[in-house]
Amino acid sequence: MQDNNVEKQDNKETSKSAFAKWFRQILIFITVAGCIGAFVFLQGTFNKSNNANKNTGTFTVSRGDLTISITESGDIKAINSKDLKSEVEGRTTIISIVDEGTYITPEDVNNGKVLVELDSSEIQQKLTTQKISFLSAEADFAKAKESLDIQNKQNESDIQAGRMKVKFALMDFKKYLGKIVAEKFIEDANQNPGANIDIATFINHPELGGEASQKLKELQDNITLAESKLERASDKLMWTRRLYEKKYVTETELKGDELEMQSLGIQKQKADIALELFKLYEFPKETEKLFSDYNEARRELERIKARARSKLAQAQAKLGSSEATYLVRKERLEKLKKQLNACVIRAPSPGQVVYSSSTDRWARRNRPIEVGAEVRERQKIISIPDLSEMKVEIKVHETWVDKIQPGQKAIITVTAFPDEKFTGKVLKKAPLADQEQWFNPDLKAYATDVSIDGTHDFLKTGMSAKVEIIIEELNNVLSVPIQAVVNRQGKKICYVQIGDRLQQREVETGAFNNNFVEIKSGLAEGDKISLNPPRITESESAGGA
Secondary structure, X not given: OHHHHHHHHHHHHHHHHHHHHHHHHHHHHHHHHHHHHHHHHHHHHHHOOOOEEOOOOEEEOEEEEEEEEEXXXXXXXXXXEEEEEOOOOOEEEEEEEOOOOOEEOHHHHHHOOXXXXXXXXXXXXXXXXXXXXXXXXXXXXXXXXXXXXXXXXXXXXXXXXXXXXXXXXXXXXXXXXXXXXXXXXXXXXXXXXXXXXXXXXHHHOOXXXXXXHHHHHHHHHHHHHHHHHHHHHHHHHHHHHHHHHOOOOOHHHHHHHHHHHHXXXXXXXXXXHHHHHHHHHHHXXXXXXXXXXXXXXXXXXXXXXXHHHHHHHHHHHHHHHHHHHHHHHHHHHHHHHHHHHHOEEEOOXXXXXXXXXXXXHHHHHHOOOOOOOEEEOOOEEEEEEOOOOEEEEEEEEHHHHOOOOOOOEEEEEEOOEEEEEEEEEEEEEOOOOOOOOOOOOOOOEXXXXXXXXXXXXXXXOOOEEEEEEEEEEEEEEEEEEHHHOEEEOOEEEEEEEEOOEEEEEEOEEEEEOOOEEEEEEOOOOOOEEEOOOOOOOHHHHHHHO
């Protein structure tokens, strides 16, 4: 048991030793590579100038042209590109897709070539259910429209019947009192709705007509006739009594005339009572009844209109609800049909198929576009770039971004074709810094697009390229290598060789590029300056202090 523990401990120590040895080798390799790279860079920098003296480490100041430029790397992309996105709501799965790099011809576009097919099984189920729901809503909507039409016609019939009742009630009222008296009665009633009208006074109205006037005249005529008969009977009885006294008539005849006299007197009384009853009771009662019937007919007409409005509003509300339901379900049905059609993406334009994940490093590694991949709504699946117009997308550091302007010329070198140079110009720069530098949040870079002049069939999207943007071209200016200028106590200093010694000289600098800086004052053409400025000494530091 103890031997096993010792053996395990030896194995651990051996593993640690091997790892340490491997780590030291890696560090040595990185250090050597860094030194070689620095040497090559410095060597290349010095070789760029014919004025540099390799033996003495000096540079002869001269006039010449100085190009101020910035060089950045980026990827080639099409200026115009047709992006095909998923229009299906939520998430769905790719069940078929054309191979990346497939070239879409104009004939493919005309024939409606299918590029991507998305899973539509769930949408088809929803579509079937929605069709049934839509048909039900359509039937309810049609029924509601018919019900509204029926209700409109029923309302017209009911209102017309109510109006006829009012008309007939008014005609009956005028028929009884006569037109003039009836209208006068209605006018008085409307002017004083709450007042009690003395109906009996209308019996003596000079314009009284209709059945009431006829009845009144009949009763009055009956009285007149009864009075005439009674008067005749009275005269006859008087003569009969005289004749009876002279024995010309019998007692029986006398009693007959007396009886007739009594009978006619009773008839006269009955006629008087009938007239009185008509004036006091029958006329007011019949007038009140007919006027009440007329008012009730008017009120019933208003109730009919109110019921008609209520039923019409209910029918309209039901129609509105049915129509809204119908439109919602119809819209949903149309949407599902569009969703079903969106599951098949056809070629919209000629060009080469590029998967969206191919231009996105994270997506290419984590969520590549392929059969079985899940895509969300509005997610780009395929791009079909227009290869006739290409650009390079680069990122410019914040120290240079203010110097970059649209329209500036550029020289482009494509990594795949290092021997060819392409020209172009700056198209645009982003107004805000790129926020995707998660590995170095302090680095602020601005996305910038640079066009490539001409049409080149051999250039493909995604190729790497290096772009040199020409910021400014200075003519006939003094310039020196950047490493020849140092900062001393806030001043720009160059060391000029005078004989065997170096003289410190303050200079004013101007524009600069990666290798050279413009000298505006402080140096003259022909001056020799040190490419390796001396370090600051303690005496210089003390003197400066």
